[in-house]
Amino acid sequence: MTGSVQERTSPAVRRLDPEDAQLALQKLQSVLKRQEVVETLAQRQHEGSDREDLLANLTHRRHEQEIRSIINNLHPADIAFILESLPENERQIVWQQVSDEYDADILLEIEDWARESLIKTMEPADLIAAAANMDADEIADLAPDLPPEVIAEVQKGLTESERAQLLEAMGYPEDSVGAIMDFDMVRVREDVSLEVVLRYLRRLQELPDHTDQIFVVDRDDRLLGTLSLTRMLVSDPETLVSDVMAADYLSLHPLDSDADAANAFERYDLVSAPVVDDYGRLIGRVTIDEVVDVLQEDSQEQE
């Protein structure tokens, strides 16, 4: 998607590019092809000399090395795309070479049908390690595909509130808002100044993905309003939250349909929306990346 000219002007910068993934896929297919030839040769020379076995082994290892260097430079979403594009046996060969640190992202990113085949070949210990990098709502998405002993082990590593979130997330029907919401919410009180909020945010070290607004709640966790990051950035730090928070916002109910939520995101151009229960209490949020997936699935169903 980026031209080569741009890469010349600032060579240090790695840009995300789906075309890179396409190119990497072609390179991988060529390595896999070469490896297949080596294997065929090795099988034919059933009575091969030790030297030939050694050579075949070396070549095999060089190919693995090549696969690793192609794939582990990519964004996890690109690796997921590549794994989806390969036939089952080649997918397994490549998946063996993917760095462990990407396991969680890829399992969450990849299509359901391909995910099953990845999980099937993973050691329980690796699955547990991958799940340890996930949020409760992400574990809930994956849970139906995980072996019971892995889920049991993963649960042990959760805090009480994470365990409650996991149970909550698993309790909602498939096409509901509850099934696509996450629990990554930043909450503040309405009677503090923006300066206090800014100091609080700085202590968090990291904000959840797709945080375009934080939520203003009372002491019973009832949602009072939303405070957009951009509003916060341009306002005087002395201002009180209650003076700059938005009172007109869309809120979702966990049992709303995900298609209705997508419709609302589209109509009001939203990046995120709070999810509240029957008592007006904030229980989660939905973000645009989940909504885009809902839209894509709907359009694929129509194909």
Place this chain on the structure above:
Amino acid sequence: MTGSVQERTSPAVRRLDPEDAQLALQKLQSVLKRQEVVETLAQRQHEGSDREDLLANLTHRRHEQEIRSIINNLHPADIAFILESLPENERQIVWQQVSDEYDADILLEIEDWARESLIKTMEPADLIAAAANMDADEIADLAPDLPPEVIAEVQKGLTESERAQLLEAMGYPEDSVGAIMDFDMVRVREDVSLEVVLRYLRRLQELPDHTDQIFVVDRDDRLLGTLSLTRMLVSDPETLVSDVMAADYLSLHPLDSDADAANAFERYDLVSAPVVDDYGRLIGRVTIDEVVDVLQEDSQEQE
């Protein structure tokens, strides 16, 4: 989408809700029906008394008033939805009652086929006033539907750089990134501290919609990196921009297809992306709301 329970708990808060729009549509249809009956009666009593004419006039005005009070409480996107849902003649009746301040938003929001019929009945002066509230990329979207004298007048009100942006936006083919990009970019230098950036943002009073990142450029406007608002908010204000900006980001070219851009937004979960020219210079950005529209159009084309 919000339950009535929530509205009871905090009645002052107006929440966005597509169901409200549906309800408003039903109310409007009932008013329009009543007005139709009044008109039929008035026509039949061709030789009606002055008193009857007066009554018919009063009723007519009361209906207009009713339409205004139903419609002008809604979000412009909801008004657009309602206008799309009505048959041509009723659409015109309701459009007459929409507050001028919503004209620009609605013209930009509404489907092309309905937009033409709205523009057809507008006075040039009202069209010019509406266009004065638009950015260059928005005027470009609308331009093919505007009478030449209106475009000439609108151009006069633009600054030189806005006029250049308008010409630029009109030069790209329909399904390209150039056609969906906007020019609402916040640019900073890499050798300043976050504190300086924060002070600069505060002076802007308002950030463009869907600003999740600002762009780091050199003095020739070449893109060096992107700085996410969340990263900025959690970092020490003393930090230099160059130390926290992201070097791995997706950049688009104005001649990339909008479908490829949508694919990239989906894969990398983006909210916005910079658009750079052949020389690596920042010329625009694409935001998720435009991408969602591209995805929706694609899925509608499949229907």
